[in-house]
Amino acid sequence: xxxxxxxxxxxxxxxxxxxxxxxxxxxxxxxxxxxxxxxxxxxxxxxxxxxxxxxxxxxxxxxxxxxxxxxxxxxxxxxxxxxxxxxxxxxxxxxxxxxxxxxxxxxxxxxxxxxxxxxxxxxxxxxxxxxxxxxxxxxxxxxxxxxxxxxxxxxxxxxxxxxxxxxxxxxxxxxxxxxxxxxxxxxxxxxxxxxxxxxxxxxxxxxxxxxxxxxxxxxxxxxxxxxxxxxxxxxxxxxxxxxxxxxxxxxxxxxxxxxxxxxxxxxxxxxxxxxxxxxxxxxxxxxxxxxxxxxxxxxxxxxxxxxxxxxxxxxxxxxxxxxxxxxxxxxxxxxxxxxx
Numbered sequence: 001x002x003x004x005x006x007x008x009x010x011x012x013x014x015x016x017x018x019x020x021x022x023x024x025x026x027x028x029x030x031x032x033x034x035x036x037x038x039x040x041x042x043x044x045x046x047x048x049x050x051x052x053x054x055x056x057x058x059x060x061x062x063x064x065x066x067x068x069x070x071x072x073x074x075x076x077x078x079x080x081x082x083x084x085x086x087x088x089x090x091x092x093x094x095x096x097x098x099x100x101x102x103x104x105x106x107x108x109x110x111x112x113x114x115x116x117x118x119x120x121x122x123x124x125x126x127x128x129x130x131x132x133x134x135x136x137x138x139x140x141x142x143x144x145x146x147x148x149x150x151x152x153x154x155x156x157x158x159x160x161x162x163x164x165x166x167x168x169x170x171x172x173x174x175x176x177x178x179x180x181x182x183x184x185x186x187x188x189x190x191x192x193x194x195x196x197x198x199x200x201x202x203x204x205x206x207x208x209x210x211x212x213x214x215x216x217x218x219x220x221x222x223x224x225x226x227x228x229x230x231x232x233x234x235x236x237x238x239x240x241x242x243x244x245x246x247x248x249x250x251x252x253x254x255x256x257x258x259x260x261x262x263x264x265x266x267x268x269x270x271x272x273x274x275x276x277x278x279x280x281x282x283x284x285x286x287x288x289x290x291x292x293x294x295x296x297x298x299x300x301x302x303x304x305x306x307x308x309x310x311x312x313x314x315x316x317x318x319x320x321x322x323x324x325x326x327x328x329x330x331x332x333x334x335x336x337x338x339x340x
Contacts, residue, residue, distance in 0.1 A: 032101035170203035178215035188236035194228035
């Protein structure tokens with residue numbers, strides 16, 4: 001089963017300030033990790049920014065905006081290497097707090113994060129968007145390639161999180177959802193906001209009632225199905241397939257006990273009917289992981305469960321077949337509306 005993208009436990013990001021000259025390191029630390037190109041030039045001569053970028057010490061975000069390059073470190077301070085470290089290196093960088101600090105420095109006024117950048121601060125972004133989205137305070141477009149200005153008027157107060165002012169979590173999620181167009185993506189975004197930012201359906205509904213924007217009608221139709229228990233976008237997509245097909249609503253993350261010390265969670269289940277669906281992401285399980293997966297399916301079968309493995313391609317490219325197969329399992333167990 002796949003899980004939400006995130007930073008592996010036990011690993012943190014440390015900025016390589018020790019590779020900067022002491023004065024620049026202190027300045028970056030005082031500016032939440034951001035530096036202006038003019039500040040680097042003043043300390044290191046005209047080609048200072050270019051030399052630091054070429055040496056992998058800083059990254060250029062946009063004109064005059066820079067940030068030190070991160071390095072993954074384990075709890076003991078060493079680079080552990082391996083897949084977890086590679087996953088960290090693929091995370092959007094600099095993180096939103098540094099990018100927002102750089103935006104405030106280069107724009108020369110306090111910024112309020114919105115859209116995907118606000119979602120990153122709240123912890124539920126699904127896009128990995130490296131651009132920095134802020135509310136516009138002037139009636140013209142940003143001249144910075146990596147900064148996107150949004151001309152919206154928040155309907156909720158903008159809280160401060162870890163020193164960054166951002167749009168409200170529920171409002172951020174609903175506005176992003178309204179741009180998604182497809183109900184599967186809308187549901188995945190709402191699920192993530194519930195899971196990681198503590199938003200509930202009433203919050204979504206209150207925001208949606210106050211907004212008059214394109215796409216909000218579909219958001220209002222989908223939001224009653226949002227659930228904090230979903231653990232990956234794929235699970236949310238699959239749940240919407242079941243809703244759209246008219247099946248009885250499945251429960252996310254159903255626990256099944258197979259014996260002493262053997263408990264399993266299935267991604268989506270109809271507990272009373274002993275029917276389950278498992279969403280399998282792009283990870284290819286081998287060795288011990290493959291053995292655990294097979295044992296799980298075998299134990300479920302021995303307990304009388306009907307289980308169906310689902311991939312992204314089945315959802316997006318072969319949905320009629322998927323609906324027919326899941327519906328057949330539910331029909332075997334006498335579920336109402338399963339043959340719809």
